[in-house]
Amino acid sequence: MTKDGWLIVGNGSIGLLWASKLSELGEEVTVVCRSSVPSAPLEVENEDEWGATQTRRYNIEFTDKNHLTGKYTKTLLCTKAFDLIPAFLDIRAHTKKRGIVATLCNGMGAQHDLIPHLKKHQNLWAGVTSEGALKLSPNSVRKTGIGDTFFGLIRDSEQCLFADAFPFPDVQSANVEQRLIEKVAINAVINPLTAIFSIRNGQVLEQPIRPIFDAAINELAQAMRSQCFKYNAHTKNVTPESLHQRISTVARLTAMNCSSMYEDVRNLRRTENEYISGFFHREAQEDTPLQDFFYHALNDQEHLEEHKKKLLTMYH
Numbered sequence: 001m002t003k004d005g006w007l008i009v010g011n012g013s014i015g016l017l018w019a020s021k022l023s024e025l026g027e028e029v030t031v032v033c034r035s036s037v038p039s040a041p042l043e044v045e046n047e048d049e050w051g052a053t054q055t056r057r058y059n060i061e062f063t064d065k066n067h068l069t070g071k072y073t074k075t076l077l078c079t080k081a082f083d084l085i086p087a088f089l090d091i092r093a094h095t096k097k098r099g100i101v102a103t104l105c106n107g108m109g110a111q112h113d114l115i116p117h118l119k120k121h122q123n124l125w126a127g128v129t130s131e132g133a134l135k136l137s138p139n140s141v142r143k144t145g146i147g148d149t150f151f152g153l154i155r156d157s158e159q160c161l162f163a164d165a166f167p168f169p170d171v172q173s174a175n176v177e178q179r180l181i182e183k184v185a186i187n188a189v190i191n192p193l194t195a196i197f198s199i200r201n202g203q204v205l206e207q208p209i210r211p212i213f214d215a216a217i218n219e220l221a222q223a224m225r226s227q228c229f230k231y232n233a234h235t236k237n238v239t240p241e242s243l244h245q246r247i248s249t250v251a252r253l254t255a256m257n258c259s260s261m262y263e264d265v266r267n268l269r270r271t272e273n274e275y276i277s278g279f280f281h282r283e284a285q286e287d288t289p290l291q292d293f294f295y296h297a298l299n300d301q302e303h304l305e306e307h308k309k310k311l312l313t314m315y316h
């Protein structure tokens with residue numbers, strides 16, 4: 001049986017947020033959960049313009065992979081980068097062979113690694129989002145930051161049911177590779193700093209973190225402009241000023257948010273370090289000592305306090 005609604009994989013903050021957005025469009029939404037399957041409706045908390053909390057409820061279906069039926073034409077994977085492929089393989093049998101698969105995860109690498117696992121005529125849309133969200137329980141989420149979201153085709157099959165149109169208004173992007181790289185740069189600055197120093201996003205703009213924030217941006221801009229950088233076609237016009245402006249804006253708009261990496265570190269969960277600082281650590285041909293430092297510090301969390309002190313000494 002063909003299902004024309006959306007199948008969302010992952011009831012984390014982003015999966016719950018997108019379940020509400022799709023539901024608001026009048027779409028049928030099914031969310032596949034790996035752990036506990038909620039029996040209550042989805043709840044989304046948001047602050048109105050006067051700072052009062054508003055809660056909206058949505059009638060969507062929560063289920064687990066063993067109770068899925070039919071084949072979905074539209075699938076949105078909202079997992080961490082390292083879970084993307086196993087999550088798709090879990091539900092692959094329930095995806096339509098000419099349908100679309102979309103991803104919303106940070107970092108670089110996992111999206112492209114998914115391509116060989118797709119069915120023959122499925123289109124793959126890689127998404128990037130700078131919205132902030134905090135999961136409160138398996139069925140509730142709080143919006144914590146304003147941001148934008150874009151999806152672009154990274155695998156285009158002529159026989160896909162949706163041709164090359166993404167079935168959600170105003171999010172389609174023709175230059176998604178550029179957006180993916182720009183987003184990984186944003187995450188490579190905000191996420192490690194917030195995770196190492198246990199601070200909210202907005203605090204990266206303040207003392208004593210500010211000099212490290214500035215240095216991390218200058219270093220990345222230089223690495224991204226280098227002719228030897230594999231993705232140089234998408235990044236050659238990046239300047240320290242433009243990168244600075246973009247990353248500072250995200251930090252301001254999500255000032256009260258705890259980045260996904262900070263949440264992972266404080267909840268003792270695996271981080272996306274490998275797909276964020278790890279990406280620059282492997283791919284940048286220029287020296288990126290700060291990214292290398294972040295990468296090693298986050299792989300050595302038992303000594304985070306020492307890494308923190310060292311960073312502060314180096315930049316003051």
Ligand SMILES: NC(=O)C1=CN([C@@H]2O[C@H](COP(=O)(O)OP(=O)(O)OC[C@H]3O[C@@H](n4cnc5c(N)ncnc54)[C@H](OP(=O)(O)O)[C@@H]3O)[C@@H](O)[C@H]2O)C=CC1
Binds near residue numbers: 088130134
């Ligand atoms: N939170 C934020 O503000 C932002 C997050 N992002 C990015 O979006 C992506 C998702 O983030 P976020 O929602 O915060 O992450 P979470 O860790 O909150 O959620 C990921 C969810 O995916 C679930 N999952 C993993 N594997 C499977 C599977 N096989 N089947 C079903 N569910 C599965 C996890 O299940 P379980 O509960 O069992 O762990 C978890 O609920 C990440 O790449 C993140 O970096 C981007 C911008 C902002």
Ligand SMILES: CC(C)(CO)C(=O)C(=O)O
Binds near residue numbers: 186190201250254257
């Ligand atoms: C945009 C930002 C920094 C929002 O917190 C994010 O992508 C994350 O937390 O991973």
